[in-house]
Amino acid sequence: MTEDPFVAHRSLLFTVAYEMLGSAADAEDVLQESWLRWAEVDHAEVRDPRAYLVRTVTRQALNRLRSLARSREDYVGEWLPEPLLTSPDVAEDVELAESVSIAMLTVLETLGPVERAVFVLREVFDLPHGEIAEAVGRSAPAVRQIARRAREHVAARRPRMEVSRSEQQAVVERFLAALRTGRLQDLMEVMAPDVVLIADGGGLAAAALAPVHGAEVVATLLTRSDRSAFETTAVWLNGAPAARVESGGRPAAVSLVVENGRVTRIYATANPRKLTRLDELVELAR
Secondary structure, three states, rough: OOOOOHHHHHHHHHHHHHHHHHOOOHHHHHHHHHHHHHHHHOOHHHHHHHHHHHHHHHHHHEEEEHHHHHHHOOOOOOOOOOEEOOOOOHOHHHHHHHHOHHHHHHHHOOHHHHHHHHHHHHHHHOHHHHHHHHHHHOOOHHHHHHHHHHHHHHHHHHOOOOOOOOHHHHHHHHHHHHHHHOOOHHHHEEEEEEEEEEEEEOOOOOOOOOOOOOHHHHHHHOOOOOOOHHEEEEEOOOOOEEEEEEOOOOOEEEEEEEEEHHHEEEEEEHHHHHHHOOOOOOOOOO
8 A cells, every 4th residue: 555645744744833833732733633634635636745735734834823822922931942852863954953943943933924934835845936825825926025034034033053063062061061060160161151041931840031141140040950959961852962951850951052162042941841752752854
């Protein structure tokens, strides 16, 4: 039997939905809704199943984004994307790894729903403008304009992450070693002077409610925890070297942006509802 196209392209469809929503849980819901619609279609009439499924998932993700807008406005503190446990292989596709990074997904949150869909489908998945137009319900010329605006918007806000995987790993290891010691000076030396810490507790875990700026302030905050009940583990999150940190039995996922051998940005997700998949490897694809 020929494999069902939905099953064959599931990793791709999940990646599209996740990049649009920043939430694995919501992406899975979108895939379930899309599967139900796919099951009702006469598959023999579908000329290009992959394109058809991407359009279906995009439309469902747009609906979900719009319905989530209010809840994200009312979110307690900073909202960060749900981190995913990935294999090192994801980093082999540099464009995919950058597109699913916590840093990039955070920037995509500043786009409107249609702008985000157009950016993801064009810049990440390289879909033709006409195909994107069908997915988002706009004309091809309008999609070209939206794509240009979204690209400029993202370019002005995205962190520069032009470091090799080995350099990223080395800095992450240095950061974790300093974190384990709890020594203020060790942490300050591995961070850029203007480092920014963004934490997401969602009102369910202790976390700074606004971004924290400056190496000394960030280092002081990070060294407050009791080191007798402190554990750090190097992992791969969203296609990059990162860490799982546990303090007093409370876990967090930590992703870092590295520039010139130092940490410039720290994303710490402590909201327990966003940490349910850290023991389950997620397959991402383009």
